[in-house]
Amino acid sequence: MRSAYLHIISDALGAIGAIVAGIVMYFFGWYVADPIISVVVSLLILRSAWGVVSNSFHILMEGTPITIDMDKVKQTLQSIEGVKDVHDLHIWTITSGLDSLSCHLLIDDTKDSQDILKQSIQRIEEEFHILHTTIQVEKSDLQHTDLRV
Ligand SMILES: [Zn+2]
Structure with a gap:
């Protein structure tokens, strides 16, 4: 266009x-x-x-959108109460004006995963205008090191 x-x-x-x-x-x-x-x-x-x-x-080439600061996204997710770690974070552009995010969140075993997931989706949408997110929530029994991708 x-x-x-x-x-x-x-x-x-x-x-x-x-x-x-x-x-x-x-x-x-x-x-x-x-x-x-x-x-x-x-x-x-x-x-x-x-x-x-x-x-x-x-x-x-699925580069990270130049308008989005990866570190800031990571900090935002980590600031959510109950989130212990953010890994395998990827942000890319599907088409002009439509960005996509995927990541894993390691959360506290005592926290409600659906609640943290909901907060994460909302914060990403409000602060970075990324409307399409795929987030995997993990507790200590699923904890693993970063995938080599
Ligand atoms: Zn993971």
């Missing part, structure tokens, strides 16, 4: 550039205006294209 939008903008920019170059050449006879404006428009198109390509690459 963004690249289609940028395509239209760059077409419009090209047309405006041609009109401006035409006016300058017609009234002032300054013919070098045409190549100069063409180069400027090309550079603007290249710059926006690079943005789209690098963003797409980041999403396809």
Whole structure:
């Protein structure tokens, strides 16, 4: 969608550039205006294209969204009463504006797992706007070291 939008903008920019170059050449006879404006428009198109390509690459490689601080997410989850450890935390982008999170929470044996799960989902939604979470809640009998993924 963004690249289609940028395509239209760059077409419009090209047309405006041609009109401006035409006016300058017609009234002032300054013919070098045409190549100069063409180069400027090309550079603007290249710059926006690079943005789209690098963003797409980041999403396809399932990189952590640049707007989200992993450490802050971990701290938020750890601050919930009863959470002893957060591990195997992954955050990635499914598509523009739709992020996904998965993690394991080690909780106190005496705590209600459903209650902690509910709080975790709410905090992640409210503070980081991640609407799709997959959280595995573990107690001491399920405790394990980080998965090597
Ligand atoms: Zn685990």
